[in-house]
Amino acid sequence: MMQYFNCFTILCMIWLTALNLFVNADNQIGTITKQPNTPIPVNINVPSGNCFEFLLYGFGVQIYQCVTNGSSTQWSLVGPDAYLINDIKSGKFTPQYEVAHHYYQKTPVNDGKITWQSIISEDTSLVITKLIAQSPSPDGSENIAWLKTQTTSNQGKGAFENITYVLRINSKGGVAPPLAQCGTYQNGTLYSSNYTTEYWYFSKNC
Numbered sequence: 640m641m642q643y644f645n646c647f648t649i650l651c652m653i654w655l656t657a658l659n660l661f662v663n664a665d666n667q668i669g670t671i672t673k674q675p676n677t678p679i680p681v682n683i684n685v686p687s688g689n690c691f692e693f694l695l696y697g698f699g700v701q702i703y704q705c706v707t708n709g710s711s712t713q714w715s716l717v718g719p720d721a722y723l724i725n726d727i728k729s730g731k732f733t734p735q736y737e738v739a740h741h742y743y744q745k746t747p748v749n750d751g752k753i754t755w756q757s758i759i760s761e762d763t764s765l766v767i768t769k770l771i772a773q774s775p776s777p778d779g780s781e782n783i784a785w786l787k788t789q790t791t792s793n794q795g796k797g798a799f800e801n802i803t804y805v806l807r808i809n810s811k812g813g814v815a816p817p818l819a820q821c822g823t824y825q826n827g828t829l830y831s832s833n834y835t836t837e838y839w840y841f842s843k844n845c
C-alpha cells in the first residue's frame with residue numbers, strides 16, 4: 640500500500656508539473672527589454688525621465704457598439720478584450736504563452752480604465768491608464784491608431800507595478816466597420832474587430 644501510494648504521488652507530481660507547463664510556458668512578464676528602433680510620432684513620445692521597460696505582443700478584439708442617439712448613429716468603442724505574450728518569435732497567441740489580459744475597468748480608477756493585468760501565478764500586478772494622445776497608424780486607416788496612455792493606478796507586485804506610461808505601437812486591424820453598416824444593425828449591436836499590436840511599457844526606473 641505504501642509503495643502504491645508513493646508511486647501514485649510521483650505520477651501525480653509529474654502530471655501536475657506537465658499541467659503547469661501547459662498552463663504557462665512563461666513564468667515572467669517582459670522578456671524583451673530593449674526598445675525597438677520603430678520611430679515614434681512626437682505627440683505620443685513619453686516624457687523624459689521615463690524609460691523603456693519591456694514590450695508585449697497583443698492579440699484580440701476591439702469591441703464596438705452601434706449606438707443611435709437622436710438623429711446620430713455611430714460605432715462607439717466599448718473596450719478591448721486581448722491577451723498578451725512575451726515574444727512573437729518564440730511564442731504563439733495560444734493560452735500556454737499568454738501572460739497578461741488587456742481590458743477596460745467597468746468603473747474608472749482615478750479617471751483611468753485601460754488595464755493590463757498579469758494572468759500568471761508568479762505575478763499579481765496590474766496597471767490602469769488613461770488615454771493622453773494618439774496618432775493615426777502610418778500603415779493605413781484599416782489599422783487602429785497608435786496611442787500614448789498614462790498610468791492612473793498600479794496594483795499588486797510584479798512587472799506592471801512601476802509602469803508609468805503604456806504605448807500602443809504597430810497596431811494592425813481593430814477598426815470599427817464602416818459607419819453605413821451601423822445603420823443596418825439594430826441599435827446596441829456589438830461588433831468585435833480583430834487586432835494585433837505591440838504594447839510598450841515605461842517606468843521611472845532609469
Ligand SMILES: *[C@@H]1O[C@H](CO)[C@@H](O)[C@H](O)[C@H]1NC(C)=O
Pocket residue numbers: 706707708709826827
Ligand atoms: C440606443 O442604445 C443606447 C445604448 O444601449 C441607448 O442609450 C439609446 O437610448 C438607444 N437609442 C435608441 C434610439 O433607442
Ligand SMILES: *[C@@H]1O[C@H](CO)[C@@H](O)[C@H](O)[C@H]1NC(C)=O
Pocket residue numbers: 706708709
Ligand atoms: C445622446 O446625445 C445627447 C445630446 O447630444 C448627449 O447629451 C447624450 O450623452 C448622448 N447619449 C449617448 C448614450 O451617447
Ligand SMILES: *[C@@H]1O[C@H](CO)[C@@H](O)[C@H](O)[C@H]1NC(C)=O
Pocket residue numbers: 797798799800801844
Ligand atoms: C519597482 O520599484 C521598486 C522601487 O524602486 C523596486 O524595488 C522594484 O524592484 C521595482 N519593481 C520592478 C518589477 O521593477
Ligand SMILES: *[C@@H]1O[C@H](CO)[C@@H](O)[C@H](O)[C@H]1NC(C)=O
Pocket residue numbers: 833
Ligand atoms: C477573428 O479572429 C478569430 C480568432 O482567431 C477568427 O476565428 C475569425 O475568423 C477572425 N475574424 C475575422 C473577420 O478575420
